[in-house]
Amino acid sequence: MASTQALKGRIRSVSSTKQITKAMELVAASKMRRAQDATKASSPYTVAATSLLANLAGHVSVQTHPLFEQRTVKSRLFVVIASDKGLAGAFNSNIIRMYANELKADDTAGIANKTITIGRKAAQFVARIKDTEVVGSYQDTPDRPDGYELRAILDTAKDMFEAGEVDAVDVIYTDYVSSMTQQARITRLLPAGISHEPTASEVKDVLYEPSPEEVLDGIVYRLVGAQLFQALLDSRASEHSMRMMAMRNATDNASDLIEDLTLAMNKARQGAITQELSEISGGVEAMND
Amino acid sequence: MHLQLITLSGVSVDDKIYELMAPTTAGDIAVFPGHEPLVTMAAPGTLVVRHDKKDGDDKLEYFAISGGVIEVNPDSIRVLVDEADHGDDIIEAESQAALERALKLRDEAQDQVELDKAHQLIDRHTVRLRVAELQRRRRR
Numbered sequence: 001m002a003s004t005q006a007l008k009g010r011i012r013s014v015s016s017t018k019q020i021t022k023a024m025e026l027v028a029a030s031k032m033r034r035a036q037d038a039t040k041a042s043s044p045y046t047v048a049a050t051s052l053l054a055n056l057a058g059h060v061s062v063q064t065h066p067l068f069e070q071r072t073v074k075s076r077l078f079v080v081i082a083s084d085k086g087l088a089g090a091f092n093s094n095i096i097r098m099y100a101n102e103l104k105a106d107d108t109a110g111i112a113n114k115t116i117t118i119g120r121k122a123a124q125f126v127a128r129i130k131d132t133e134v135v136g137s138y139q140d141t142p143d144r145p146d147g148y149e150l151r152a153i154l155d156t157a158k159d160m161f162e163a164g165e166v167d168a169v170d171v172i173y174t175d176y177v178s179s180m181t182q183q184a185r186i187t188r189l190l191p192a193g194i195s196h197e198p199t200a201s202e203v204k205d206v207l208y209e210p211s212p213e214e215v216l217d218g219i220v221y222r223l224v225g226a227q228l229f230q231a232l233l234d235s236r237a238s239e240h241s242m243r244m245m246a247m248r249n250a251t252d253n254a255s256d257l258i259e260d261l262t263l264a265m266n267k268a269r270q271g272a273i274t275q276e277l278s279e280i281s282g283g284v285e286a287m288n289d
Numbered sequence: 290m291h292l293q294l295i296t297l298s299g300v301s302v303d304d305k306i307y308e309l310m311a312p313t314t315a316g317d318i319a320v321f322p323g324h325e326p327l328v329t330m331a332a333p334g335t336l337v338v339r340h341d342k343k344d345g346d347d348k349l350e351y352f353a354i355s356g357g358v359i360e361v362n363p364d365s366i367r368v369l370v371d372e373a374d375h376g377d378d379i380i381e382a383e384s385q386a387a388l389e390r391a392l393k394l395r396d397e398a399q400d401q402v403e404l405d406k407a408h409q410l411i412d413r414h415t416v417r418l419r420v421a422e423l424q425r426r427r428r429r
Contacts, residue, residue, distance in 0.1 A: 042297050042298065044295050045369065048293075049369060052358060052360060052369070056328070146298075146372060150371070151371070152406060152409075155405075205326065206326040206327065207325060208329070209328070210314060210315050214314075215329070215330060215358065218356070218358050219358055222369065222371070225297075226297065
């Protein structure tokens with residue numbers, strides 16, 4: 001049996017680990033709440049842009065816009081959204097597993113691919129493999145990503161798609177279903193597959209400036225942007241949520257471990273006392289004889 | 290006239306107003322109640338809101354906006370932009386520093402992508418700085 005001293009040392013180290021995981025859990029929880037609110041914030045934007053697009057459909061042919069163009073996919077661009085930091089449970093491994101599967105599928109189908117990574121963990125993975133060409137990698141994106149960050153990624157993807165360098169743009173991100181469920185998902189960003197509400201029956205007499213085509217261009221661009229933005233927000237909320245769960249489990253495990261170790265230590269101490277007593281009484285017996 | 294200012298991070302204004310001055314790709318426009326239906330592209334710049342007909346110029350509200358779409362109806366306006374910062378929320382010194390960083394970035398840019406990024410940043414912070422200045426002048 002381990003000595004009381006050694007057990008004491010282990011208990012001390014486990015408790016300090018527990019303190020750390022507990023603190024990380026609390027930090028992740030507060031960040032999660034903020035990120036959770038943010039995931040809902042962009043929906044009015046999408047709703048407004050969709051309704052504008054529906055109105056516009058009466059004036060110009062929406063489907064002929066270059067960003068809607070369906071081509072046979074010979075090469076595609078991945079936007080992989082992971083996190084900068086680890087210790088978030090299966091968050092990064094889920095994303096990377098899905099990404100690796102897609103790469104394998106492309107290999108067998110003979111599709112070339114390029115990748116934009118967001119988050120250090122994704123960049124580290126891509127650096128180790130040779131199957132793909134890295135177009136860009138973004139790190140240290142702020143907790144509340146703003147339009148500027150988004151536009152840089154979006155513009156790269158849009159330019160490549162319009163120039164015909166890639167025939168499709170897919171985003172691999174973590175969908176924030178609820179605080180308990182988060183799921184890695186792949187979704188097609190381009191060609192835009194925006195669902196249209198049927199056009200308003202009466203075509204409203206509206207002035208489009210400078211021209212309906214240019215307005216259409218602006219709206220489609222923004223809708224696609226909103227979709228990417230939503231993926232970023234969802235990933236962020238999922239990351240914090242999964243880190244919180246992982247840290248809660250770690251804290252619980254540490255508590256269990258401390259309990260077991262304390263029990264073992266008490267047993268060892270009691271054992272030592274009992275042994276000492278029996279030695280003493282044995283000695284007394286021997287002297288009486 | 291009802292104004293909704295919608296950004297990626299939520300609805301930042303949802304209020305009755307009297308006049309809206311907005312930058313568009315075809316030049317600045319001012320919209321009053323009863324304007325004909327219009328959809329136009331917003332350019333990055335300063336969005337100005339007058340809440341009441343009786344309000345003087347000292348009561349105007351300023352926003353720094355990025356590009357987007359403006360939808361005007363006779364009794365409502367919807368402004369859809371990626372970002373909108375209220376003049377009060379912009380810290381002038383911070384924007385100034387950010388602008389200087391962006392200018393430095395432009396001078397040190399190695400390729401076209403970096404240059405584009407720098408130009409975007411410069412535009413953004415120039416607008417913010419201008420709005421902060423307008424806001425400061427109003428306070429005096």
